[in-house]
Amino acid sequence: MESLETPKKPRILCLHGGVSNATLFKEELSIWPDYVLEKMDLVFINGPFPAYRDGIIVDEHFEWYAKDDETYGNFEEGIAYIEDCMVKLGPFDGVLGKSQGGIVTGLLPGLQEHSVYLTKVPKIEHVVIISGAKLGGRTFPGPKIAETAFSSPINIPSLHIFGENDFARETAPELAEAYVDPLVIYHHGGHEVPKLGIVFIFIF
Template sequence: MKDQNQKKPRILCLHGFRTSGEILKNLVLRRWPETVTEKLDLVFLDGLFPAQGKSDVEGIYDPPYYEWFQANKDYTEYSNFEECIAYIENYMLKNGPFDGFLGFSQGAVIAAALPGMQAQGVALGKVNKIKFVIIISGSKFGGKMFGMPKLASNAFSKPIECFSIHFIGNFK
């Protein structure tokens, strides 16, 4: 028998590039079993910036579409990343507490970096420690081909001290 007083994990969900919180909500609630979603308190946030170009989901999902931050075409330079992180932290302060993050695509890149940034003391200093991240079709800043926003420069310098689950593959 389930304890009726058991608190559901509260998860802040970050959508992909040029999509929206509503689109991610539709994907998660339509594709995940209800036996899973009913045990979670999922909160879907829209990115701070309106899409600055064509969305890959135009014609499939209705606008508006958002971005979390912008990058040049070879992903070596980023803009608005600091504003994005401040926006997420402010949202968490006003609407939290949150236990963890779920991120898809561009949202997963942010969700993957946040625990390390929090541990380094450069982000999310006013909110509870992140307990876990759920990464769907994500990647990380840095590496051989990609640059890294200055704020996230040490996000992956040490192993993160929170649980993580990573989903890799086609999201059809």
């Protein structure tokens, strides 16, 4: 009699928001019910750059790129860092990001599709973006590689989450529009991780 193997959980790379860290993001996501979290193998990493507030470094807090640097001089360095983490800690099936981490998450599949970055790792199969925005869109200028990432519609399952009191509510839809058939959840909160449930069945 053949043994039945336990289905493999999708392994998800988690990218925190700006001026935050992996531990805080894990705590934010802990409000989701166990039957959702148990469906995924979540891996949290810190951003590569120290975070600043009012010109002062915030201890043990990080960013994925310098958001106050209009030249985005370290943006590609941050993407390369993420790719290295994916090589070392993967393979990964998908990426989940919030705020600044969501902005970066939104770019990754397009960069991979056009062989700009993430050429050393398996194809990203799906993304979850919480309070993210389209870098290089109507509101946020971006590095040149953002144009490449969004030069064609991104055709993978995507879940986009933002709130009615979220300062990202004006820009998050533009990122969703960059994907083919995005699933969008609009909640009543703000710039936060909302409580979610069964909807994850539709993407994972």
